[in-house]
Amino acid sequence: MDTSVKGWNKWANAHTYYSLDILRVALGVFLIIKGAYFITNSREFEDVITPVSNFLGGMFVFHYIASxxxxxxxxxxxxxxxxxxxxAQLPILIGAVAINFIGEMxxxxxxxxxxxxxxSIFFLFYGSGKHSADYYFKMEK
Incomplete structure (x- = not known):
């Protein structure tokens, strides 16, 4: 099997299912909700990142995660x-896992x-699938 991104795309397009598209959409909706939650509950977010805020710069991390x-x-x-x-999400998600071990579990x-x-790691390899804007724009060429 071809291990390039093009090979992964061919495999993903041959094995596309609506359930995976629904999972991709659910992941996107979940990320939007979490981003909005961070914005509306900034004090709680500051409490969560307190163990690493001096190291990373609290406001930079806050704006990066929310956006x-x-x-x-x-x-x-x-x-x-x-x-x-x-x-772009991977450092945030790895940090979210790590913060549970650094701070309060x-x-x-x-x-x-x-x-x-x-x-997210699954979709990093799988891609967006056949029912996506990426696939549509690729077929427009």
Whole structure:
């Protein structure tokens, strides 16, 4: 099997299912909701990142996470630049998993972060699939 991105796209387009498209859309919606949640509950977010805020710069991290989740979520929903959006999410999701071990452990947050990270890694390799804007624009050539 071809291990290039083009080979992965061929495989994904041959094995496309509506359930995977629904999962991609659900991932995008979840990211948008989490981004909006961070914006509306900024004090709680500051409490969560307290263990690493001096190291990373709290306001930069806050703006990066909120904007990456919201903009990336919309693009993932439409299947546009999905892999690039997932790459932008990976540091956030890895940080979300790690923050549970550095700071106070929250089992629900850890499970959500691990699940979202796993789904994101899947779509990093799978791509956006056949029912996406990426596929549509590729076929327009």
């Amino acid at each position: 990456a989740h919201i903009m990336g979520g919309f693009l993932i929903i439409f299947g546009l630049l999905t892999r690039w959006c997932i790459i 929250n089992a629900l947050n850890l499970i959500l972060a691990l699940l979202t990270l796993g789904i």
